[in-house]
Amino acid sequence: MKTILKLTLFLFCAVSYTQTTISGTVKDDSGQPIPGANVIIVGTTTGTVTDFDGGFTLTTNQNPPFTVQVSSVGFESFSQEITSNSQNIDVILNEGTALDEVVISASRTPERIFESPVTIERYGLKAIKNTASAEFYDGLENLKGVDINTNSLTFKSINTRGFATFANTRFMQRVDGMDNAAPALNFPLGNLLGMVETDVQSVELLPGAASALYGANAFNGILFMTSKNPFDHTGISGYIKGGVTSQEAAGNNEYKDYGIRAAHKFSDKFAAKVNFSYLQGTDWVANDTRGKDRSNTFIKPNSTRENDIDYDGVNVYGDLVSTNLRNVKESPTFLANLPNPALANLIPDVNVSRTGYDEADLTNYDAKSIKADWGLFYRPWENDFEIQYVGKIGSGSTIYQGSNRYSIKNFFLQQHKIEVKNDNFFIRGYVTADNAGDSYDMVFTGVNINRQWKSDDQWFGEYAGAFIQGTLAGLNADQAHAAARQAADTGRFEPGTPEFQRAFETVTNDPDILTGSQLKDESKIYHSDANYNFSHLIDFAEIQVGGSYRKYVLNSFGSIYTDAESEIPYSEVGLYTQIQKKFLEDDRLKVTASLRYDKSELFDAFFSPRLSLGYNIGEDNNHNIRASFQTGFRNPDTQALYIGFNVGPITLIGSAFDNPERFTRTVSGTQISPTGQAILGTDTFTYNGTGAYNNSFTRSSVTAFAASQNPADLQIANPELVNPEQVSSFEVGYRGKIDRVIVDFSAYYNQYQDFITTVDVVNPFYGDVELSQTFPVGGNPTPLAVIALANNDFQAYRAYTNTTEEVNSYGASLGVSTKIFGDYDLGMNYTYAKLDFDRQANSDFQTNFNTPEHKFKATFGNTDLFKNFGFNVAWRWSDNYVWEASFLTADVPAYHVLDAQINFRVPSLKSSFKAGATNLLGDEYFTAAGTGFIGSQYYVSWTINNL
Known part of the structure; x- marks a missing residue:
């Protein structure tokens, strides 16, 4: 019996000894608790986060002594040695600077913003919680160099450094490593399939070319959104937000937004989470009744429904x-x-x-967004090796403006991902599928x-x-x-x-554009990529290798693409490597070199190199200067390749080598003039899209001919089939702290080659554009093509191609931030962007630069004006610019916007309350021609347990 008692006591002591528990609190230097701070055992992935009151409890099987590190975005990290079980520690974190924040996307490896080899913007939890915008996604507009074009209340298009429409295929958006683009459109629909606000861990944005690491679509910039891992962030959190939108055209309308996050760590091996959000409101009503010309290139002076017999109103x-x-x-x-x-x-x-x-x-202007996602996370060896399954679905109703205006109703998007990773590698594969729902062309x-x-x-x-x-x-x-x-x-x-x-x-409910307007689509993207970092195996430098594979499967049933007979599949593959090395005393010089190889089955292969140098100067290494040369390329998007879409006076025709001949149409009866019927010998004529590329006039010359009736005015178009676009980008920058002021400056110059564009052409139903085929008219031989134009026997196309013209752009941005009057945060930034292109000499050519030359933004606030109370104000001013797009080209006047919010924290309820307003001054404005004026939005919100 004594032996059994001794053995039992020994086992009890052994179990007790191997279960080490520590607890404590984390506060800032003013005594305020810091919720959501990370507490991690150094050298492991074991950790926890502080609760709303800044408290934490951490249990581990590791025996003391060991070290824990406490960190939070915006604060300097703190390390504490643990020497005994049940040890209690009270940690004070000193506020750091934005330069100390850690980013991953610039080099695919953790590094301080201060030493990032290229321009990067970070939108952290502190900024998200204190944004004056109604949604965290909208708050990105306050970052320097960032444009948000408002398509509708629920669809915002982010862009950097110009060249964007709402169909922004030059900019990529990723959520937890997955491309957020809708397969049918090839660009992201804002935050429709994005993130629920309470699940956001960090947001990073890379302006400019990023193809060397991220492939073809990371051409003009890329946005990374990362969610919270349920191993690190457990519990239930949520928010309720409500208010009104106010617009002169629509009046005052109710706005509501709900969201919830639930995460649980079942053990050190298994964790799971689920998120859900629902938003509903009334969209910005578009009621521009000004008349436009038939080519959509300008507003006709004094054109109204009453005084213009050929009136074509904008909306x-x-x-x-x-x-x-x-x-x-x-x-x-x-x-x-x-x-x-x-x-x-x-x-x-x-x-x-x-x-x-x-x-x-x-349309009823019902704006709606429903998002849900879930994830299962497994760590079989209780370390950093993790297996994830993540699923996402998003549905909603919004307005989209492309070549026409579209009512997107019950659009549905889903993604499913499986990923295996640790600190040194990842392998992931995912599928993205969409369904157009009840959407239609207005x-x-x-x-x-x-x-x-x-x-x-x-x-x-x-x-x-x-x-x-x-x-x-x-x-x-x-x-x-x-x-x-x-x-x-x-x-x-x-x-x-x-x-x-x-x-x-x-x-x-009819997808035939001749009789209906329904949009049908069930396209898919299959994607896989992998990366391995050899830094734990190689000492002299950090070396990474990786690659990706993507397959598109277009299936619009012929309503958008030329896929009436069958789906259209095509694929692309890429490989890359990067080496990063520090030199000189104190590692002052940092060299980063990258090279990527990409091959689409439709085009020749491309190499995309990147080289950057960063050098720290000053006795404390607190100033960094950098220079980089980056290249990017962009494969033509799915629409540029395979669209075949009649939008009224013109048909959009993609130029993949096998696409034009698939676009086949038949005209008959009164669609062909009696003269044309006599020449063709029939009143029925079948044609395909090849005429856009091998037998066409420029549309502008046809307009000139209509006015002059002089065939000498006609110019042959016959555009080349589209090829990938390339850019070479030169950039310099500076980051540093001067006394209490943080400065971040960058300047760039971009040179484009084979710039992808569209040209408007006219293909006559009979006759050749060389005017060699004639027909006797009044006893005189007249070119058949001229007769076809005179009798409206032709098809107008908008064809995708590349320009041989020189297209360049350049710009700069400057951001400064500091604290004034003690603890008040003040931030200001200015962005300059300029297109270097001769518009007058290339009237048939659209660059869609669509960016103001000057932008200025400022924020002012205090997170602790007094205990548990804070506020923030954001002001933006934009210069006037020309919005150039297929739906309409017109001026966008200069505008300024003031957003503001106040917030109050109630620690006993683990809650934050906020009241705010966007466009507080009520000066309605628009960011793109043809959209509704943006009014004001007033809201109050209650967020609970959001760490």
């Missing part, structure tokens, strides 16, 4: 359909109501458009609701007949046109009526 749809009245001479409707055929000569030589519907008639919704009621042939025939009747009755031209429109519009479906609603549902 009015259905008036896209236009014709010259003389084209209706053969219309059966016209002829049937004409008492004397000789009266047809009274028809004027003018263009007339059908009456359209306002955008507000065609422009063609207006067009085809009109056609549901009355065909174009009938409407224009009735208009022409009524015009002649009015003329015979003694009306002047303006009065006759007004009477003709009234007569032709008699019985038109009015919004709100059952007839209109039935037509709306019929059209928006």
Whole structure:
């Protein structure tokens, strides 16, 4: 019995000895608790985070002595030796600077921002919690060099260094290593499949070319968002946010946003988490009724629905359909109501458009975002080796502006990832799939609701007949046109009526663009990548190698791409390596060199090198200067390759080598002129997209010919098929601390080669653009192509190609931050961006630079104005600029915006309360032509247990 008791006592003592528990608190130098601080046993992955009161308890199997390190973003790290079980430690962290924050994305390895080899911006937890923006994602706009173009309330497009539309394929967004782009669109839809705010660990942004490490799409910049690991951040946290949006066009509308995060560490081997958020509000109403020209390149002066018979309103749809009245001479409707055929000569030589519907008639402006994600995390050996499965789904409703305006309804996006990693490597694979849901093209919704009621042939025939009747009755031209429109519009479906609603549902559920407007898509992206860091095996330098593979599977059922017959698959692969080495005394000189090889099955291979030098100066190494040469390349996106999409007066045609011939259409009857039918020998004609590339005129020269009737004005287009685009970027920068002021400066110069663009061309249905084929007209041989143009027997295309013109850009940014009046945070930044390109000499060429030349931003706040109370104010000013896009090119006036928030923390409830407003001054503005004016947003929020 004594032996058993001794053995039991021994085992009890052994178990007790191997279970070491330490506890304590973490506060800042003013005595305020620091929630969410990391407490980690040095040399292991064992750790915890402090609770809302700054307290922590850590249990480990490791026996003392050992060292724990306490760290938090924005503070200097602190280390403490643990010498006994049940030891209690109280830690005071001194506030650090932004230069001490650790980033990963610049070199794919942890390093201080101070020593980053390239320009990088970090948006940490402190900034996220104190942002004056309604959402953390919107707060990115306050970073220097960052533009956010507001498509709608729930769809914001981030860009750096110019060259962007809402279809921003030059900028990449990653969440936990996964590309956030929607497969059908090839660009991210803002934060639709992004992150729930309470799960955000860090956000990093690399402006400029990053292809050397991240591949083809990291051409103009890349955003990295990283979530919290459930091994380190456990518990339940959430937020409730509500308020109103206020806009002159839409009035005041309710806005609500909820989110929850739940994470649990079941053991040192297994942890899991789940996130969910729901946002709903009313979108910014777009009601620009100014008339635009038919090429969408400018606003027509004084053009309104009342005074312009060929009116095409910016946010009015259905008036896209236009014709010259003389084209209706053969219309059966016209002829049937004409008492004397000789009266047809009274028809004027003018263009007339059908009456359209306002955008507000065609969408309910319901803005919605539903996000959920979950993850299972397994550490089989209780160390840094981890296996993850992560799933994400996102659905929502928003407005997207591309070549037309689109109502994105119940769009669905999902991702699934499996990743194996430790501190030295990762291997991951994921799939991204989308479903267009109930989305539709609002422009063609207006067009085809009109056609549901009355065909174009009938409407224009009735208009022409009524015009002649009015003329015979003694009306002047303006009065006759007004009477003709009234007569032709008699019985038109009015919004709100059952007839209109039935037509709306019929059209928006029909994917045939000639009769409907539905967008269908179920495309996918399969992606895998890997990286290995040899720094634990090699002493003389840090060497990394990695690679990636991606496969696209396009499946829009022919509604967007030329995939009516079958899915379109294609793939690309990449390999890279990087070496990083420090030299000289105190490791003052840091050299980073990278090289990447990429190969798409559609194009030749590319090499992308990067070289950067960073040097620390000063006695305390507190000033860093850097210089870098980076290269990037961009494979043409899925739309540039395989789109085949009729947007009304023009058809978008991709230029993958096998794409144009797949775009096949048939025109017949009144779609071909009687002259054309005689030349073709048939009233039915089938053509494909190859004519855009091998038998086309420039659209601008066709416009000039229409005015002059001189064939010498015609210019051959025949653009080359598109190839990858390349950029060479030269950059210099400085980071440092001068007294109490932190300075971050960078300047760059970019040279582009084979710049990807679109050109508008016209392909005649008969005749060659060399004008060698003729036909006798009035006894004179006339080029067939000229006859085709004169009779509107042609197809206009927007073709993707590369320009041989020189395109360059340059710019700089300067950021300064400091503390004033004691503990008040003041930050200011200025960004300059300039396009170096001769616009006047290249009128057919769009660069879509779409960036103001000057931007200035400032923030001012105090996280502890008094105990548990803080505030923050953010102000932004943007210079005027030209927004250049396929939907509309027009001026964006200069604007300034003031956002503000106050917050109050209640430690006993583990809660933070915030009240804020965006665009507090109420000066409505817009960042892109054709979108709704951005009003004000007022909100209050309650966040609980967000560490």
